[in-house]
Amino acid sequence: MPETTSETRTDAPREITLQTIAMPCDTNANGDIFGGWLMAQMDLGASVLARRRAEGRVATVAVEAMTFLQPVRVGDVVSIEAEMLREGRSSMRIGLEVWVMRQPGNRRIQVTEAVFTFVAIDEQGRARPLAPPAQP
Numbered sequence: 001m002p003e004t005t006s007e008t009r010t011d012a013p014r015e016i017t018l019q020t021i022a023m024p025c026d027t028n029a030n031g032d033i034f035g036g037w038l039m040a041q042m043d044l045g046a047s048v049l050a051r052r053r054a055e056g057r058v059a060t061v062a063v064e065a066m067t068f069l070q071p072v073r074v075g076d077v078v079s080i081e082a083e084m085l086r087e088g089r090s091s092m093r094i095g096l097e098v099w100v101m102r103q104p105g106n107r108r109i110q111v112t113e114a115v116f117t118f119v120a121i122d123e124q125g126r127a128r129p130l131a132p133p134a135q136p
Contacts (some may be wrong), residue, residue, distance in 0.1 A: 011067065014083040018045035022076045022100075029104035033072035038098065038112060039063070045080025045115040046094045053084065053092060055131050061091070066114035076100035078111075085115065092118045122130040 018041060026037040043060055050058040072078060078100050085093040098112045122128045 006088060010093045012083045014024055015049070016079050017048040017082045018080040022072050022074055022078055024074050024082060025101075027074060030069070031074070031078075033074070033094050035068060038070075038072055039076070041078060042080055042096050042098060042112070043116065046082050046096055046118065049094055050092050050116075050118035050120075053087070053130065054118070055136050056122070056128075057121045058092075058118040059121050059125070060116060061119050062117040064115050064117070065110065068112050070100075070111045070112075072098075072100055072103065072111050076102050076111075087130060087133075090120045092120075092130070094118065 019043060022033045022037075026033050028034050041062075047058060047060070058060050078098060081097045081099065083095045085095045087093075094113075094116045096116060097110060099108055099110050101107070102109055119127050122132050
């Protein structure tokens with residue numbers, strides 16, 4: 001039964017929506033990857049899921065609960081894993097985990113997590129309703 005709020009919980013699994021390699025040009029003075037670079041990659045990864053669900057343009061409206069667990073190092077393969085947490089009339093809350101594959105040894109390490117909120121928008125940048133969910 002749907003919740004009494006305007007949002008509904010989805011049961012979609014997490015999926016890799018973006019992968020990239022951390023490069024030297026993205027480092028801070030300590031030689032680690034800038035948190036801002038990582039946040040931008042997360043926004044891109046979340047937008048892949050949001051755009052697909054919205055079937056069009058979306059805008060990031062909030063980032064919450066961002067936690068940096070480990071530094072990202074040059075050469076790490078960065079994987080953004082996203083899952084739809086909730087859908088509202090026009091909004092989507094997307095949970096993200098970021099994992100890296102680190103050498104030597106192909107160690108898989110979680111480096112951060114967050115929740116991003118997107119809103120489906122029309123060509124004038126105004127909020128618009130999401131299309132009905134696709135039926136299996």
